[in-house]
Amino acid sequence: MNRTIKHLIQRCAFYFGGDQPYVSWTERLRSSVGSLLGLFLVFAIAKLLGELTGIDEWLMASLGASALLVFALPGSPMAQPWAVIAGNTLSALIGITAAIVIPDSVLAMPLAASLSILGMFILRCLHPPAAAVALIAVLGHVTHYRYAFFPVMVDSVLLVIAAGMYSNLTGKKYPNRPN
Known part of the structure; x- marks a missing residue:
């Protein structure tokens, strides 16, 4: 009976994160502090750039x-600089185009997301959050291509730079370099 219950618990645990690998508290804190510092740096610089240029949009969600x-x-291929920068920028361009060309957002949103995924496959820059960038452009009724470059591309570049500095200072190699 105990074996059956133990097996049932293990089987159900999969659905509650049981398939996630163990991560040490040191690594959890390193990642959390890095994202705090990195995002703060990106937001501060992007906000300053937005104020200097008179552009209200300085952040991508x-x-x-x-x-x-x-x-x-x-170490993930989806976290490498090309994937982050090109994936986000391409998806913004596709989302903006969909917002301009397709007036019905119910059709524009899935089309923008699916075309951004296709584009990322073609350019070898798969970055899951980038599909959301395409949706954000449609939802926000963004109809100017400048948005793809500032804030999307600039924020992506700043994030990659912050990640590279922080990761290398804390003993993680970023970006990955081919052997």
Whole structure:
């Protein structure tokens, strides 16, 4: 009977994060502090750049998800500079185009996300948060391509730089360099 209950608990645990690998508290804190410092740096610089240029849009909402990848999973192919910068920028361009060309957002949103995924496959820059960038452009009715470059590309570049500095200072290699 005990064996059956233990087996049932293990089987159910999968659905509550049981498939996640163990991460030490040191690594959890390193990743969390890195994302705090990195995002603060990105937000401060982007806000300053926005004020200097008179542009109100200085932040992209999906940057938190990008930060998770570059600080907590710096070895992932989806966290590498090309994936972060090109994936986010391409997806913003596609989302803006969808917002301009397709007036119905119910159609524009899935089209923007799916085309951004296709584009990321083609350019070899898969970055999951970037599909959200395409949706954000449609939801926000963004119809100017400048948005793809500032804040999206600039914020992505700043995040990659912050991640590179922090990760290398704390003993993690970022970005990954091919052997």
